[in-house]
Amino acid sequence: MPLYKLLITQGYIVKQEQRQLLQPLKTTVAPHGSTNDSLFSKIMKLTAHHE
Numbered sequence: 001m002p003l004y005k006l007l008i009t010q011g012y013i014v015k016q017e018q019r020q021l022l023q024p025l026k027t028t029v030a031p032h033g034s035t036n037d038s039l040f041s042k043i044m045k046l047t048a049h050h051e
Helices: 002-009 039-047
Strands: none
């Protein structure tokens, strides 16, 4: 939604549609419980809020 609002305020004509994927998206993110740190998990650790 933030990107949609930004595009509208910049004068772009935005068309929203819903589509169904014909094939599932492929991902390189390791499943939970994996012992390897994927790039995604490293980024999440860097951006995690510490209390």
